[in-house]
Amino acid sequence: MQKANSDEFLREIFSAKLEESDLIDGKMQEAYEVIRKDKSRKRGSSLTRFVYRCATVLGVLFLGIGGTVFAASNFYQKRMEEMNAKQLDEFYLNAFQGSAIRFSREMTEEERERYKELQYAYERDGKFPEGNVTYLQGYEDYTGKGVGLYAARSTLFLPDETLTDEELLQIIDFQHKLVYSIEKINAEIQNGEREEYPQQKFDDQAIAEDAVIAYEGNVDIVCATEGKEYIYVAGTNVIERMKIGESISEPFYEVDFGENVVVQSMDVDMEQGLYVLLSRHDGENYLSAKLVHIDVEGNLIFEKNLEKIKTADLEVDSEGRVYMQVFGGEVYVFDAEGTELCTIELPPYKDKVYVYPNGVEIDLSGTSSYKAIKNSLCRAEDGKVYLLYEENPWEAALALVDPEGARLVEVASEFMPAKSPHASAILKGTDSDFVIWRLDGVYTYNLGDSSAVKVMESYESPFQWEGADFLTLENGQILFIKAFDHEYDGAGKVIPESVRFAYISLEQ
Amino acid sequence: MEYLVKRARNGDAEAFVALMELNKESMKKVTFAYLQSEEDRADAISQTILDAYENINKLKKTAYFKTWLIRILINNCIDIYRANDKYTNYKDSPEEFGESIVNILSKPLEENIEFIDLLKCLPEDSRIIFVLYYGEQFTTAEIAKILNMKENTVKSKIHRGKETLRKVL
Numbered sequence: 235m236q237k238a239n240s241d242e243f244l245r246e247i248f249s250a251k252l253e254e255s256d257l258i259d260g261k262m263q264e265a266y267e268v269i270r271k272d273k274s275r276k277r278g279s280s281l282t283r284f285v286y287r288c289a290t291v292l293g294v295l296f297l298g299i300g301g302t303v304f305a306a307s308n309f310y311q312k313r314m315e316e317m318n319a320k321q322l323d324e325f326y327l328n329a330f331q332g333s334a335i336r337f338s339r340e341m342t343e344e345e346r347e348r349y350k351e352l353q354y355a356y357e358r359d360g361k362f363p364e365g366n367v368t369y370l371q372g373y374e375d376y377t378g379k380g381v382g383l384y385a386a387r388s389t390l391f392l393p394d395e396t397l398t399d400e401e402l403l404q405i406i407d408f409q410h411k412l413v414y415s416i417e418k419i420n421a422e423i424q425n426g427e428r429e430e431y432p433q434q435k436f437d438d439q440a441i442a443e444d445a446v447i448a449y450e451g452n453v454d455i456v457c458a459t460e461g462k463e464y465i466y467v468a469g470t471n472v473i474e475r476m477k478i479g480e481s482i483s484e485p486f487y488e489v490d491f492g493e494n495v496v497v498q499s500m501d502v503d504m505e506q507g508l509y510v511l512l513s514r515h516d517g518e519n520y521l522s523a524k525l526v527h528i529d530v531e532g533n534l535i536f537e538k539n540l541e542k543i544k545t546a547d548l549e550v551d552s553e554g555r556v557y558m559q560v561f562g563g564e565v566y567v568f569d570a571e572g573t574e575l576c577t578i579e580l581p582p583y584k585d586k587v588y589v590y591p592n593g594v595e596i597d598l599s600g601t602s603s604y605k606a607i608k609n610s611l612c613r614a615e616d617g618k619v620y621l622l623y624e625e626n627p628w629e630a631a632l633a634l635v636d637p638e639g640a641r642l643v644e645v646a647s648e649f650m651p652a653k654s655p656h657a658s659a660i661l662k663g664t665d666s667d668f669v670i671w672r673l674d675g676v677y678t679y680n681l682g683d684s685s686a687v688k689v690m691e692s693y694e695s696p697f698q699w700e701g702a703d704f705l706t707l708e709n710g711q712i713l714f715i716k717a718f719d720h721e722y723d724g725a726g727k728v729i730p731e732s733v734r735f736a737y738i739s740l741e742q
Numbered sequence: 743m744e745y746l747v748k749r750a751r752n753g754d755a756e757a758f759v760a761l762m763e764l765n766k767e768s769m770k771k772v773t774f775a776y777l778q779s780e781e782d783r784a785d786a787i788s789q790t791i792l793d794a795y796e797n798i799n800k801l802k803k804t805a806y807f808k809t810w811l812i813r814i815l816i817n818n819c820i821d822i823y824r825a826n827d828k829y830t831n832y833k834d835s836p837e838e839f840g841e842s843i844v845n846i847l848s849k850p851l852e853e854n855i856e857f858i859d860l861l862k863c864l865p866e867d868s869r870i871i872f873v874l875y876y877g878e879q880f881t882t883a884e885i886a887k888i889l890n891m892k893e894n895t896v897k898s899k900i901h902r903g904k905e906t907l908r909k910v911l
Binding site: 241244245247248249250251252255257258260261262264265266268269270420421425426427563 | 755758759762766767770771780781783784785787788789791792795797800801802810817857860872873876877879890904905907
């Protein structure tokens with residue numbers, strides 16, 4: 235019997251012919267008639283378009299706002315259409331960095347209510363702001379007054395004081411213009427009216443900062459991990475290492491796993507040896523994986539083909555056991571020689587019904603959702619491995635992975651200060667048990683504490699947050715690694731043209 | 743198909759109609775990923791036909807016709823989805839989701855499992871990707887381009903969808 239999720243089975247089902255639909259056939263015939271009557275191709279009004287509805291992407295593009303959408307008015311349409319092509323491009327270039335826009339603080343309930351009322355007035359009655367959101371060159375430029383956009387970090391700064399109606403209208407105006415410019419530019423690309431998006435200048439400012447080191451080595455870095463003295467960097471088929479703070483890496487280990495291989499994940503063990511998970515692919519799918527153990531000198535200790543795993547995150551505990559979490563799924567535990575010890579499933583969501591912040595309820599019973607978090611495994615100071623996962627959508631929990639009991643032991647629940655759709659990565663801390671990276675900032679957490687503490691805002695980051703990788707170092711610093719101008723290989727791995735490192739000390 | 747595209751681009755309405763008929767099945771499947779109502783799906787397809795005809799002379803490379811057509815269709819599906827109540831369109835009710843699983847589990851896998859039942863078992867944001875990947879044989883790179891997302895996001899959504907099916911079925 236075919237497995238229900240096998241490629242062959244899915245191709246068969248998804249390629250099967252659908253039943254005929256008289257309704258669809260009829261509508262298609264109507265469209266054909268319009269075309270046949272209009273061979274001159276000057277159809278104008280005969281081709282009715284759907285009414286443009288604005289800003290339903292508010293919830294996607296702007297975190298923290300539940301966007302109620304009202305029918306667009308003539309006032310609104312006029313205001314949007316008054317933006318000429320140059321203004322659209324400029325707005326897009328200056329305001330949008332390819333990431334969702336975050337607010338520097340949560341809006342209060344009262345502000346949210348007024349926001350909704352004003353949004354209605356903006357869209358239906360043409361109630362527009364007198365001024366505009368201020369553009370900031372850096373977050374230090376925000377004076378605490380008015381609404382300021384730090385576009386390089388996709389952050390809208392809000393004053394501590396209650397937002398005035400004018401400030402709320404400025405936010406609404408900014409959001410709608412940004413959404414309009416993106417949709418307009420998307421449509422133009424789709425219709426072949428322009429080739430590409432306006433060229434955005436990602437992180438130019440950050441790259442110029444002194445704290446940032448440009449990598450000058452030969453590896454197209456797709457994966458990195460830290461040891462006591464070295465940063466290990468891996469490309470598709472080579473692993474090199476470099477002293478902390480340096481910019482050039484030296485050869486450490488040459489991967490021998492055939493063509494089309496990718497270093498998926500690495501971790502340094504207690505003896506400063508390196509465990510590496512290699513995956514081989516055919517350009518579309520991962521085919522097989524191999525676990526490799528290398529000593530501190532770069533000599534192969536063992537390698538072992540894995541049957542169940544093709545790609546995973548990897549972590550090693552103080553006893554040499556290797557933990558691998560298949561992305562989005564179960565945790566496999568192996569002994570130090572690569573023999574499988576157990577498999578641990580993630581628990582189901584705690585709640586049967588979940589209510590998102592925007593009020594939408596979803597039924598979780600019987601459904602399988604995305605419960606895992608990338609970079610979710612971490613060896614703590616006690617030498618044990620912990621797993622960060624979602625106990626409910628947008629709600630992180632922390633569990634000890636118990637290989638002897640083949641189970642997860644929850645050690646922290648509801649400990650992150652606010653729900654976030656963008657959790658996260660967990661790292662071993664130096665002055666705290668854990669460092670947790672989330673889209674809105676960096677947190678530290680100590681076992682037994684009721685909540686994690688934010689120690690860095692995302693807008694303080696040397697790079698645009700999304701797409702960066704993070705390591706924590708023995709000296710307490712956090713190392714941000716970001717690839718720029720990247721492309722993708724056949725298996726979806728990022729092949730960067732340039733990589734930057736930034737060593738940041740966290741304020742505890 | 744490229745011959746038809748070239749003819750259509752030069753204003754041949756019948757060639758264009760033939761192209762649409764060739765892609766009818768693909769378009770129907772794509773609309774299922776976004777829209778529940780048959781009427782909405784019919785509207786999305788007919789609007790796409792009109793939009794495509796209006797703009798086909800702007801299509802630069804004939805080889806990209808299908809990708810281009812699907813992008814127009816997805817855009818129209820999203821327009822309709824947005825114009826309706828956002829959460830009645832795209833989200834199946836719990837009852838319907840349960841019904842899909844019952845429909846599947848009540849039959850041996852060798853028997854005909856309805857495309858729609860399987861689609862409803864998938865996470866919403868994976869549905870279009872499954873349709874394009876398994877139904878239309880687009881590569882993950884092509885899907886990434888169509889949906890304007892990173893290729894590894896496409897891959898992870900495929901993986902996630904398969905995991906969902908593994909656990910649900």
